Amino acid sequence: QQQVKQSPQSLIVQKGGISIINCAYENTAFDYFPWYQQFPGKGPALLIAIRPDVSEKKxxxxxxxxxxxxxxxxxxxxxxxxxxxxxYFCAASKGGGSTLGRLYFGRGTQLTVWP
Amino acid sequence: DTAVSQTPKYLVTQMGNDKSIKCEQNLGHDTMYWYKQDSKKFLKIMFSYNNKELIINETVPNRFSPKSPDKAHLNLHINSLELGDSAVYFCASSDSRTGFGEQYFGPGTRLTVT
Known part of the structure; x- marks a missing residue:
């Protein structure tokens, strides 16, 4: 069961345009929502994250x-x-208990920006 | 100064062999993880250790055995390798005091089983 659903699977955007990737979750116990960025041949790296007490983070x-x-x-x-x-991967986590340190990842979005 | 390092970066081996991947972090973190990334880029958690204690053990075949000799190291041993084990394996670490969602990943080990 996929705890975090991510779309689209792939995205092509012109240089200077806006890229938008969406994620949805079911578990209301999640309290941390990070986005990870992964370049080819590298490990994922934390890009930006938000907690549910704010509606936007820039x-x-x-x-x-x-x-x-x-x-x-x-x-x-x-x-x-x-x-x-x-x-790009969205993710969600909740602290404490047996799921200590558990991140639930979306399936990823391959973003290509054309020059 | 590499924060999370893994060795080897590439591993090519035949079915039935046993192999190990090593991971070390110099961030002073107390939690370490192993992830498997398949050909479709899906990241699946395998194991998690907090202060050398196994915390997460997903439904992974028991051919996979993690070992944490100390907080800075988490190794992965794989017995009787199968074709389906071919993937990229990532080690990661985090500090339980600042939040488990902020994880630092190693560069990955690409395992190819022939």
Whole structure:
């Protein structure tokens, strides 16, 4: 059972455009929602994260929008650049208990930004 | 200064062999993980150790055995390798004091079983 559902599977965007990746979850116990970025041949790296007490977090060109009632969150990449071409994973976690340290990942979105 | 390192980076072996992958982190973290990433890029958690204690043990064949000699090291031993074990294996670490969702990944080990 996929705890975090991510779409689209792949995304092609023109340079300078906006890239939007969406994720949805069911478990209301989740309290941390990170996005990871993975370049070919590298390990995933934390890009930006949000907690459910805020609806938006912005870091440079990257913004997370969070809708607690809809149990959805999304990553927006403004002014997309060819260097942003990578696989993006959304994830969710909850602290404590037997699931200590457990991250539930979405299936990933392959983003290609054309110059 | 590599934060999370893995050896080897590439591993090519035949079915039925036994192999090990080593992982070390110099971040002072107390929690370490093994993930398997398949050809479709799906990241699946295999094991998690907190202060050398096994915390997460997903439904992984018992041919896979993790070992944590200390908080900075988490090794993965695989017995009787099968074709389906071919994947990229990532080690990761996190600090339970600052949040388990912030994980630092190693560069991965690409395992190819022929």
């Amino acid at each position: 870091e440079g060109r990257f913004t997370i929008s969070f809708n607690k009632s809809a149990k959805q969150f999304s990553l927006h990449i403004m002014d997309s650049q060819p260097g942003d071409s990578a696989t």
